[in-house]
Amino acid sequence: MVEETKLLYEGKAKKVYETNDPNLLIIYFKDDATAFNGKKHEIIDEKGALNKAITTKVFQWLEECGIKTHFVEENSGREIVVKRLKMIPVEVVVRNIAAGSIAKRLGLKQGEKLPRPILEYYYKSDELDDPWINEDHITAFGWADEETLKKIREIAFKVNECLREKFDKAGIILVDFKLEFGFDNEGNLVLGDEFTPDGSRLWDKETGEVLDKDRFRRDLGDLIEGYEKILMKISRV
Ligand code: ADP
Ligand code: UDP
Numbered sequence: 175m176v177e178e179t180k181l182l183y184e185g186k187a188k189k190v191y192e193t194n195d196p197n198l199l200i201i202y203f204k205d206d207a208t209a210f211n212g213k214k215h216e217i218i219d220e221k222g223a224l225n226k227a228i229t230t231k232v233f234q235w236l237e238e239c240g241i242k243t244h245f246v247e248e249n250s251g252r253e254i255v256v257k258r259l260k261m262i263p264v265e266v267v268v269r270n271i272a273a274g275s276i277a278k279r280l281g282l283k284q285g286e287k288l289p290r291p292i293l294e295y296y297y298k299s300d301e302l303d304d305p306w307i308n309e310d311h312i313t314a315f316g317w318a319d320e321e322t323l324k325k326i327r328e329i330a331f332k333v334n335e336c337l338r339e340k341f342d343k344a345g346i347i348l349v350d351f352k353l354e355f356g357f358d359n360e361g362n363l364v365l366g367d368e369f370t371p372d373g374s375r376l377w378d379k380e381t382g383e384v385l386d387k388d389r390f391r392r393d394l395g396d397l398i399e400g401y402e403k404i405l406m407k408i409s410r411v
Pocket of ligand 1: 183184185186187188189190199244256257258259260261354356366367368
């Protein structure tokens with residue numbers, strides 16, 4: 175059995191533990207909800223449990239689509255067991271529909287369909303508020319090389335195709351989402367971190383209702399109600 179040994183890292187939404195197996199970590203999903211880089215913060219009961227269940231289902235979908243992820247198995251409570259990765263400090267965002275920062279930056283209407291899926295990169299840095307960067311920044315500063323970037327792009331679009339279809343079957347529109355990648359101990363590029371409504375935008379296909387963390391960011395309604403709806407819908411697919 176995999177057992178926690180030492181807390182390795184505590185972030186805004188998760189805790190990461192080392193285990194008795196040097197190649198495995200345990201991720202614990204916290205109840206903390208943060209927005210605007212931690213400026214807005216609340217503890218929301220059951221959020222961690224819902225995120226754990228949602229991320230587990232989505233990683234299982236990705237496996238069905240033949241995409242390598244760090245997910246190993248569910249653990250008890252709000253925990254999952256994952257492969258330990260050396261993380262690339264870049265957030266990879268894929269967008270299908272304009273919302274959030276792209277709408278503001280490029281003057282697009284919220285909800286406008288993009289001409290094709292668009293990929294963006296942000297440098298993972300709380301101090302700098304995760305600034306927007308391009309591929310040249312990533313290779314120049316050595317966060318990832320050209321070959322890795324090419325693979326990231328391919329995998330990110332493949333994830334998008336896979337999840338767009340799965341969420342569609344569940345009655346949910348996949349607006350945008352954030353991914354993080356890393357290398358396992360054999361040097362393979364692997365999808366890490368999480369897929370939850372904290373890091374994606376998910377809208378009800380029938381009603382257009384926002385089901386994701388924008389409910390918290392923009393005070394659109396009870397967060398848990400949205401996350402529960404997502405879990406209920408995706409569980410059927
Ligand atoms: P943040 O640092 O954004 O507040 P979280 O609270 O989500 O993040 O903490 C999770 C941390 O664990 C992130 O820094 C993420 O990059 C890292 N991480 C996710 N998956 C793995 C993995 N498989 N191996 C090592 N680190 C990981
Ligand atoms: N995102 C994230 N972590 C971040 C920034 C963004 O998970 O630090 C996700 C966010 O939830 C959304 C997508 O990436 O699904 C695009 O976010 P956007 O750039 O629109 O930023 P926002 O306006 O939400 O801050």
